Amino acid sequence: IISVREEEENSSRRRGDGSWKKIKEREGKDLLYVERCRRHRWRCAEVTFTCSEEALCHHWVITLLFSSAGRPKHLLVYINPYGGKQQGKRIYEQKVAPLFALAGIFTHVFVTQHANYARDHLRTEAELKKFDGVVCVGGDGMFSEIIHGLIWRTQIDIGVDPNCPDEILLPSSLRIGIIPAGSTDCICFATVGTNDPVTSALHIIVGDSQPMDVCSVHHNNMFLRYSVSLLGYGFYGDVLTDSERKRWMGPARYDLSGVKMFLSHHYYEGTVSYLPASDIVGTPRDAARCRSGYVRAERYEMDDSDTEWRTIRGKFLAINAASMSCACPRTPKGLSPAAHLADGTTDLILVRKCSRFDFLRHLLRHTNKDDQFDLTFVEVHRVRHFRFTPRHCQSDSDLELDLRENGKHQIFSQICRDHPACGCTPAYSSWNCDGEILNHTAIDVRVHCQLIKLFARGIEEPTVFEDFTNPCAI
Numbered sequence: 001i002i003s004v005r006e007e008e009e010n011s012s013r014r015r016g017d018g019s020w021k022k023i024k025e026r027e028g029k030d031l032l033y034v035e036r037c038r039r040h041r042w043r044c045a046e047v048t049f050t051c052s053e054e055a056l057c058h059h060w061v062i063t064l065l066f067s068s069a070g071r072p073k074h075l076l077v078y079i080n081p082y083g084g085k086q087q088g089k090r091i092y093e094q095k096v097a098p099l100f101a102l103a104g105i106f107t108h109v110f111v112t113q114h115a116n117y118a119r120d121h122l123r124t125e126a127e128l129k130k131f132d133g134v135v136c137v138g139g140d141g142m143f144s145e146i147i148h149g150l151i152w153r154t155q156i157d158i159g160v161d162p163n164c165p166d167e168i169l170l171p172s173s174l175r176i177g178i179i180p181a182g183s184t185d186c187i188c189f190a191t192v193g194t195n196d197p198v199t200s201a202l203h204i205i206v207g208d209s210q211p212m213d214v215c216s217v218h219h220n221n222m223f224l225r226y227s228v229s230l231l232g233y234g235f236y237g238d239v240l241t242d243s244e245r246k247r248w249m250g251p252a253r254y255d256l257s258g259v260k261m262f263l264s265h266h267y268y269e270g271t272v273s274y275l276p277a278s279d280i281v282g283t284p285r286d287a288a289r290c291r292s293g294y295v296r297a298e299r300y301e302m303d304d305s306d307t308e309w310r311t312i313r314g315k316f317l318a319i320n321a322a323s324m325s326c327a328c329p330r331t332p333k334g335l336s337p338a339a340h341l342a343d344g345t346t347d348l349i350l351v352r353k354c355s356r357f358d359f360l361r362h363l364l365r366h367t368n369k370d371d372q373f374d375l376t377f378v379e380v381h382r383v384r385h386f387r388f389t390p391r392h393c394q395s396d397s398d399l400e401l402d403l404r405e406n407g408k409h410q411i412f413s414q415i416c417r418d419h420p421a422c423g424c425t426p427a428y429s430s431w432n433c434d435g436e437i438l439n440h441t442a443i444d445v446r447v448h449c450q451l452i453k454l455f456a457r458g459i460e461e462p463t464v465f466e467d468f469t470n471p472c473a474i
């Protein structure tokens with residue numbers, strides 16, 4: 001239920017003297033409620049309930065409207081006017097603000113004036129105690145700003161050092177709502193199942209809550225960034241780097257850079273070490289998907305002491321860590337279809353050097369029914385913590401070990417690496433961290449279980465939609 005409006009149904013009757021008299025026939029309540037539509041969309045619908053007695057009517061209102069705990073009353077809203085097709089302000093004013101007003105939600109709205117405005121405002125000035133949640137009107141980049149501001153501020157307020165990789169980070173009490181107004185809106189799609197501003201607004205109004213894991217990325221004990229979706233080195237890092245130079249092209253730049261990077265077929269040498277998540281149920285190869293209601297019972301912090309690190313050295317076309325499926329309208333299966341939003345793990349996908357044809361087979365499997373991990377040159381591990389060191393950053397002893405393991409031809413690859421003019425593969429790629437390029441290639445990544453909460457409920461199974469007669473479905 002979004003709102004209730006009281007109405008009196010009147011009718012007119014003729015008096016004995018011929019004049020008309022208005023009489024009250026029934027008490028009535030107009031209810032605005034959420035109606036499920038196709039493809040995970042929600043819409044507002046209206047219905048009028050009528051009762052014979054005022055007291056009964058009042059009882060209905062109290063029961064319907066106030067039974068739902070956890071609804072936000074005060075929201076802090078940040079609008080990126082330049083995200084996506086630059087429609088953020090219009091989308092908020094025309095589609096979202098009227099719904100918030102109907103639901104009796106008070107808002108404090110900021111239209112960002114520059115990049116990182118929202119992040120810095122949240123870190124320093126925002127009076128967080130006054131609000132129940134933060135609403136982000138924009139795309140994935142804007143959402144990233146919001147989580148950076150909120151996580152940082154929460155740690156500072158409680159005296160935790162957010163720079164230190166070993167600190168146990170604490171979650172904020174504020175939930176985050178995403179009104180999609182960017183170019184890809186991957187996080188919204190993965191948590192709501194559709195990129196539709198009205199649906200997102202309704203999830204905020206009904207007070208949904210979806211916990212989500214966050215990875216912290218450090219380099220030599222120095223904090224770099226947080227990630228909630230994809231950390232990609234090699235192919236996805238190169239595509240992002242190249243596409244940034246083609247911003248003027250709009251979203252088509254991703255396709256062009258993708259084709260270009262596929263044809264250049266660069267591979268990169270390095271060492272990946274990881275802590276497997278051995279105590280969890282499920283693997284990245286499961287047929288089951290992360291769906292609404294799947295949440296690990298309780299939040300926990302990683303304890304690496306009992307688990308053994310594993311190390312893999314090699315030449316990789318891509319190293320990806322997917323903390324969620326990374327499904328989007330273009331790739332509905334995503335990079336790791338069975339990844340979970342809130343189980344305290346990330347799926348580490350290693351694509352070793354292979355032929356162009358094989359790499360294409362792997363990429364195409366993201367869009368069809370076949371298992372993209374069922375290939376000899378691909379491996380996937382569900383992990384809690386991992387490190388990557390590119391070969392040029394490896395210590396002398398590691399390089400000697402590589403040399404002994406891989407034979408003499410390594411000497412020539414060393415020479416080529418030092419002389420890029422020879423046209424061979426470049427020595428290192430960049431990390432694509434949720435769509436931002438990281439400045440360092442040697443990184444340490446830890447998963448923080450359920451560090452943030454969204455106004456969402458995860459993607460619902462289609463069975464819920466089929467069961468329209470079930471009044472408790474919503």
Ligand SMILES: Nc1ncnc2c1ncn2[C@@H]1O[C@H](COP(=O)(O)OP(=O)(O)OP(=O)(O)O)[C@@H](O)[C@H]1O
Nearest residue numbers: 083084112113114138139140141142182183184185
């Ligand atoms: N007022 C502003 N002026 C310029 N840049 C801004 C402003 N406000 C936010 N930004 C930056 O704009 C970047 C892109 O914004 P956003 O994520 O909303 O849209 P997008 O890039 O089109 O969508 P997506 O990230 O989903 O592909 C963000 O990294 C954000 O930091």
